[in-house]
Amino acid sequence: MKEVCFILCGDAVVRISIGSQAAIPDSKDRWTAIWENRETLTEVVHTHPGGLLRFSQEDLTTMEAVEAALGKPLRWSIVTEDGFLTRFDGEDCNRNDFTWWLPVLREISFGRTIPPAATREKGDEHVC
Numbered sequence: 001m002k003e004v005c006f007i008l009c010g011d012a013v014v015r016i017s018i019g020s021q022a023a024i025p026d027s028k029d030r031w032t033a034i035w036e037n038r039e040t041l042t043e044v045v046h047t048h049p050g051g052l053l054r055f056s057q058e059d060l061t062t063m064e065a066v067e068a069a070l071g072k073p074l075r076w077s078i079v080t081e082d083g084f085l086t087r088f089d090g091e092d093c094n095r096n097d098f099t100w101w102l103p104v105l106r107e108i109s110f111g112r113t114i115p116p117a118a119t120r121e122k123g124d125e126h127v128c
Contacts, residue, residue: 001049004109006101007033009040013101018108021049038070043086045077047109053083055092063087081110 003024007015015033017024024030024046034041044066055063055078063076077086077095079102084095106112 001110002108003047003049004105005030005044005046006105007037007041008043008045008101009037010042011099011101014041016108034066034070041070041074043075043077045079045105047079047105049109051080051083053078053080053085055085055087079105079109081106 001021003019003021005015005017005019005024006013007017007030014037015030017027017030019025034044044063055076059076059078063074067073073089075086075088077084084102086093086095
């Protein structure tokens with residue numbers, strides 16, 4: 001298992017970063033991708049291989065700094081093997097919608113694919 005980060009512009013993944021089980025090392029390429037895509041950037045999502053479905057203190061300070069630099073709120077998400085949490089404009093919500101990239105992210109991070117039917121109930125399309 002390893003921590004993985006996707007930077008998203010709408011439904012397009014513009015950057016993938018892969019780290020260790022504990023963290024993703026800081027990367028100039030990741031910060032450049034955020035800055036170069038600042039006009040269309042919508043979401044930064046990363047996994048927590050340890051299963052913690054909440055934002056760490058490091059997550060929170062990073063979120064605050066990036067939003068201050070960009071001058072706009074972003075959607076920030078944590079994905080575990082069985083959870084999907086998003087924060088937008090200071091509010092958290094558990095997500096059970098399905099995106100094409102969710103099983104790809106889980107495959108890279110956790111080494112297994114979770115079928116779409118296992119990630120949501122039929123008709124349950126809540127997006128924060």
